[in-house]
Amino acid sequence: MVIQRRARSAALLASRSAIWHYYYFLLVGSWLIHSTSVVTCFPVVGLRKKVEASFFPLLQQHLQFLASNTAGRFPSHHQRRFWSALFASPQSEEPHVQAILFVECGFGADAHGQNPTKAAVRACRNAIEFNQIPSIVTLVPGGQDEMKLDVLLAVPAKYQSDLDLAPVRQAFPYGKIRIQIQDGGMVASNGKIIESLGDANEDMVIVCCAVTVGY
Numbered sequence: 001m002v003i004q005r006r007a008r009s010a011a012l013l014a015s016r017s018a019i020w021h022y023y024y025f026l027l028v029g030s031w032l033i034h035s036t037s038v039v040t041c042f043p044v045v046g047l048r049k050k051v052e053a054s055f056f057p058l059l060q061q062h063l064q065f066l067a068s069n070t071a072g073r074f075p076s077h078h079q080r081r082f083w084s085a086l087f088a089s090p091q092s093e094e095p096h097v098q099a100i101l102f103v104e105c106g107f108g109a110d111a112h113g114q115n116p117t118k119a120a121v122r123a124c125r126n127a128i129e130f131n132q133i134p135s136i137v138t139l140v141p142g143g144q145d146e147m148k149l150d151v152l153l154a155v156p157a158k159y160q161s162d163l164d165l166a167p168v169r170q171a172f173p174y175g176k177i178r179i180q181i182q183d184g185g186m187v188a189s190n191g192k193i194i195e196s197l198g199d200a201n202e203d204m205v206i207v208c209c210a211v212t213v214g215y
Contacts, residue, residue: 050161080210096150096178097214101139104128104211111190113198116159116205119185123209124151124171140215149175150212154184175213184208 108122137143150174155163160181169177190204 060196090208097148097212099152099213100214101136102133102213104131104213106211107185107206107211108209109204111204112194114159114162114200114203114205115118115153115198116162118206119205119207120153120168120209121171123153123207124168124211127209127211130173136213142215144156144174146215147175147213148215149177151177151208152212153181154208155181156185156187156205157183158187158204159203181189 002080026053103128106123106125106127108119108124108126110116110119110122133139136147151168151172153163153168160183163181165179168179186206188204188206189202190199191202193202194198
């Protein structure tokens with residue numbers, strides 16, 4: 001019995017230690033990615049660009065690997081909220097697109113199921129799917145691979161924690177994408193709860209989208 005109690009105690013301490021290390025690493029990683037002071041502390045512009053181009057993407061890859069390998073060990077809603085916030089860019093005055101060519105707007109709704117991801121994907125597709133600009137490959141230096149997209153999503157605050165940005169990124173066939181999220185959109189009544197469609201309430205989630213295109 002003593003051995004069993006000691007084993008359980010050791011396992012509990014190890015589990016708690018793993019959890020603290022998990023959240024500490026996520027906190028440090030998030031701060032490194034989003035803190036402007038980390039980048040602006042480099043006085044040499046060339047060095048700053050090297051840090052932005054090499055270190056930050058590598059750190060994000062490690063964090064993504066950590067996220068995929070901790071699935072099921074921590075509360076899923078906490079993970080979803082953290083990773084969506086981490087890999088979305090914070091609201092920033094520094095433009096992602098230096099030379100703006102055009103801006104596209106759209107909106108999307110999820111009438112049943114209260115799924116902000118579906119609404120956001122539909123908003124992005126609504127913004128871009130009715131446009132065809134063949135000259136974009138000549139307008140952007142380096143072609144479509146060097147095109148930049150600044151995606152601003154207005155999402156109802158109560159549903160932002162359920163937003164999954166991976167499908168949102170997949171809505172864009174190419175380009176270097178930055179996604180920013182702000183409070184907005186709308187929560188309207190869908191008129192009737194249909195449980196077979198996943199409704200937990202009568203909320204219809206509406207997301208607005210603005211896509212700035214350039215380089």
